[in-house]
Structures are given as structure tokens and as C-alpha cells.
Amino acid sequence: MASGSIPSFTFKAYGEDNPRQVSGSGSSSRHHSDSESEICPTTKSLARLCSRDKDERATALEKLSEKILVCLELDRTGSARLSKETLLHLLRLSRSCPLQEVRMRATELLCIAQEEGIEVPRALASGPSAFIPAKELLIEGLNQDILVESFLSLGQVDHLTMVMALHPSYLSCFLRTQHALFELDGPLPRDWRHYVSVMAAARHHCSYMVQQHSKAFLEAGGDESWLSGIKHAPVKLRSLHTLNKLLAHRPWLITQQHIQELVCAGAEPRWSLAELIHAVILMAHTHSLCSFVWGCGLNPEPDHIGGYAFHPPSPSHIPRSPHSPAHEDGRPELVDGAVEVEVLMKRMVELQQQQEEECTQEEMVTRFERQRSESIPTAVVRGAPPELVLCLVEEPEFRYEDFAPRGEQSPSTMRAQDYSWEDHGFSLVQRLLPDMGQFLDEEFQVVSNLTYNRMAMHEDVDTYTLRKALWNYIHCLYGIRYDDYDYGSVNVLLERSLKVFVKTMACHPEQTTARIYHAFWRHFRHSEKVHANLIVMEARLQAALLYTLRSITAYIK
Numbered sequence: 001m002a003s004g005s006i007p008s009f010t011f012k013a014y015g016e017d018n019p020r021q022v023s024g025s026g027s028s029s030r031h032h033s034d035s036e037s038e039i040c041p042t043t044k045s046l047a048r049l050c051s052r053d054k055d056e057r058a059t060a061l062e063k064l065s066e067k068i069l070v071c072l073e074l075d076r077t078g079s080a081r082l083s084k085e086t087l088l089h090l091l092r093l094s095r096s097c098p099l100q101e102v103r104m105r106a107t108e109l110l111c112i113a114q115e116e117g118i119e120v121p122r123a124l125a126s127g128p129s130a131f132i133p134a135k136e137l138l139i140e141g142l143n144q145d146i147l148v149e150s151f152l153s154l155g156q157v158d159h160l161t162m163v164m165a166l167h168p169s170y171l172s173c174f175l176r177t178q179h180a181l182f183e184l185d186g187p188l189p190r191d192w193r194h195y196v197s198v199m200a201a202a203r204h205h206c207s208y209m210v211q212q213h214s215k216a217f218l219e220a221g222g223d224e225s226w227l228s229g230i231k232h233a234p235v236k237l238r239s240l241h242t243l244n245k246l247l248a249h250r251p252w253l254i255t256q257q258h259i260q261e262l263v264c265a266g267a268e269p270r271w272s273l274a275e276l277i278h279a280v281i282l283m284a285h286t287h288s289l290c291s292f293v294w295g296c297g298l299n300p301e302p303d304h305i306g307g308y309a310f311h312p313p314s315p316s317h318i319p320r321s322p323h324s325p326a327h328e329d330g331r332p333e334l335v336d337g338a339v340e341v342e343v344l345m346k347r348m349v350e351l352q353q354q355q356e357e358e359c360t361q362e363e364m365v366t367r368f369e370r371q372r373s374e375s376i377p378t379a380v381v382r383g384a385p386p387e388l389v390l391c392l393v394e395e396p397e398f399r400y401e402d403f404a405p406r407g408e409q410s411p412s413t414m415r416a417q418d419y420s421w422e423d424h425g426f427s428l429v430q431r432l433l434p435d436m437g438q439f440l441d442e443e444f445q446v447v448s449n450l451t452y453n454r455m456a457m458h459e460d461v462d463t464y465t466l467r468k469a470l471w472n473y474i475h476c477l478y479g480i481r482y483d484d485y486d487y488g489s490v491n492v493l494l495e496r497s498l499k500v501f502v503k504t505m506a507c508h509p510e511q512t513t514a515r516i517y518h519a520f521w522r523h524f525r526h527s528e529k530v531h532a533n534l535i536v537m538e539a540r541l542q543a544a545l546l547y548t549l550r551s552i553t554a555y556i557k
């Protein structure tokens, strides 16, 4: 498996270009407040930290440090201080910059600031994920190259990237799609793209994604008031509500009428097909990413609300490695698990060797329906989502619906032969949004082919049947049936606790808990569980897209 490289993106500037000069408040109070003017390191000097030239980076680091030290010096006289943004930026760098020298300097500067009596923020989480021990995601580890590359390209490495970096070949194509969706020329303006993602993330109560895209929305010049409630956004964006809701929870209900209402000549406000497909991909991409965020238990970024707390000045306390209330590592010992792996491997081999069992089409359909309607308990009701998310959702009670067991094929089933990504979806996307079909196709292919030929403690294993069972199970939950696939295999290969995890993550991601994550594949590596997450996320994305693309095709005809 070739590990692709990340394309060079332009560093997107965070913060302001000009340091604001201090309006000498003369106050000697060192407590933090958002409102006052403060000296900030300029965006430019932060951008230079990401220079590909090592010397230039070193100089930039010196300059940045100097600037911060000057701020601290001025602060001593009570006339200037570091902004909250700068402090949070330092905190992020100190925790997740893959360049060791930058990380260490940022930590050092935070310590000096604290010794100077400045209230410094500390991250509340112990690492990128509440489920995966931070040491497994160590930035010095194996995935260093892709993280450095990602930092140099994007100016930051977030928790999502750190976890995805367990699978570098996937990460690089994921970043390419992300870049194309949000940065390259396209039918929708940049701030709108992020707002569409905010709306999509809110459906799954995913405050991580809501905050990431809210920040990017503001940086793209978006109107802050839209973030305080969907009712402040333009009618055209709000008209995506129904599609957003169906895409997130019951995409099989999307019909050509839904498309028509948005794009037909009389529609007011009217969406062009290109704009609509851009929005649809943004929504579907974000919904599935929410599955990943919840499924990997991502912790808030240090600069998210709920991601940091300010330390009272105390020279003795170093702002590093706070204990994490969220962290939980319930991995039991390998012993009993070993037997489970053996059994699973035996079943995989048997299935591969099995002659095509004589089985009628009706029986195949029944097996599919049985999987689809099997009752898997997923509803662990979480507390209400934070207000910052709730104000962005309409009809929050609309969710994925379980299928009542039926003896016959349910009308909402889509036969993969009738509408598939390869034969239909791909070319439609390519036509309406050039290149995007290609990016998505690459993502699907990388995920389908991703394997390390490894299962827990065993090497040289062909894991195809297991990966395929996962993919087909998710499509089954979304009502997509492959005529030539025997859904009996799903039961043989996917243990119940795995089904609980997969179904929760794919259909009710906001209900995923550490307990559900730790309960399945107890003896597998975390990277293998993340691999399973990637399969779920991509299968879900493709399923949602297929229904929408089929409706668009029907509308165009």
C-alpha cells in the first residue's frame, strides 16, 4: 500500500495580521479578559513557523519568542499583555506541534508567562482521544512524517488529524478531499461551505465539528450572528434543512421532489445543481466525520469551549499533562481475547473456502432484512447538547429509525446493482463538480483496499471478508442490498458488541460511549479499531451520497 503524500496547501492564517497596539489601560490586574487590546504575534510570524525551510523556521521561532517575551516584559509594567488567542495558540503548539523544537519552546514560553504571573490556559484533556491512550498517538511515533507534513501545510495539527495519522495513506487522501471541498474554487463561497458543515455537525450534536467549522467560518469572513442561531442565516442556507436532516438520519427517504424544490426554475431562493451537489457533499462528508469524531472519542481541542481552563497564577505549576477526567482505558488483558481472535480467524477462512451455498434469492433477501431489522440496543440517552449546538438544529428529535422486522423486501431498499457509485454516482459528481468525483473515489478505494494483513496478534492474515462484512453491514443498515452477498456472513463475522458499536456510530454517533468502544475487539490494537471507524465512516458517506445522487439523476431525466 503506497502511502501518498499530502499536497501542499497554502497556510491559512489564523488571527490578525497587524498587532494591535495597546491602549495603555494602566491596569495592573493580570486577570484575563477578552475585551482589551493586546499585542499579538502576527499571523505572518505564525505562518513562518510552517516554512518548509528549516532556517527560516528557526528564525521565525526566535522572533515569535522575542515578541512574546517583549509582551511579558511590557506586561510587567502593566501596559500590555498577551491575548487569549496567543495563549491558546501557544497551548496548542505546546501540545500538538509535531516539530519538537516548536513544541518545547511553546511550553517554555507558557511557563515563563505563568512565572510572570499571567493566567495561562491548560488543556483539560489528556490527549486527542478519550478512548485511545495518548501514548499510542505520540507525535514522535511512527506517523511523525505525515504529521509534520500536515503541520507545514495547514499550520496546525488537530486531534482528528492525530488520530487519523494512524493510517497515513488514508489521511493524505482525506486531507486532499477536505482541501478541495473547503479551499479550492467551487460554486459555494467559503464562509457558506463552513456554515453548511456547522449545520450538518449540529445534527449529530457534535460540538467538536461545530466549533472547528465555526472558527473557520469566522476566518472566512462569515457573519458571527449566524452562529448564534440558524434563524439568522440566509433563507437559502436554511432551505437545506430537510435535505440535511434526511441525509443525516434517513437518506433513503430522499426523493426527486426534494431536489426539485431546491433547484427548479420557480424555486425561491434557487440552488443551481452545482451548488447543491457541493452542499450535499459537504453535509454528507461532515455527517460521517461526526461518526468518526464520536467513534474515536475525540477530546475538544485546547482552544475549544470546554477544552481548556485558565490557571490561576502560581509559579510552581507547569501547564502540562493535566489529569484527564475523560480518559478511560478499559483494555482488559490479552488472555481470554486470544481465543476470540482464533475463532474469528477460523470463521474467516471457512467462509473464504466455502462453496457458494445453494440458496434462493428469497432466502438471500430474508437474510438481508433480518440484519437490517435486528434489534441492536443503541439508545443510551446523553444529556442535552450544549446551547452552541442546539441553537443550530431544527427538529432535533428527527433521528435514524429502526426497521420493523418484515418478511419481505422493504420498499426503501436500494439494490446496489441498480445504482452504484462506480457505475452511476461517480460520473454524476464528476460532471457537476469536476474533480470531486475523483477525490471521493480515491477515498473509497483507499479505505476498501486498506489492510496491514494483521489481526490483533496475528500477522499475514487476509482480512478481506471481515472488512467487507463491515462495509456491507453498514450499507445494510442504510437499506442498500448487494444481490450477490450472503448476509449470513455478517452474523458469523461480526460479534454483537461490534455490531452495537458500528450501528451506534453509523446511525446514532452521538450515543457512542467509551464502554461501547472498549467492549468490542478487546484484544485488537487501537489502530485497528480506528481502521474499523474509517470503514464505517466511508460506507456511511457513500450510502448517503448514493440516495441523493439517485434522486438527482431522476430529477435530471
Ligand SMILES: CC(C)C[C@H](N)C(=O)O
Pocket: 450, 451, 452, 453, 454, 455, 456, 463, 466, 467, 528, 529, 531, 532
Ligand atoms: C479492521 C481490521 C481488522 C483490519 C486489519 N487490521 C487489517 O490489517 O486488515
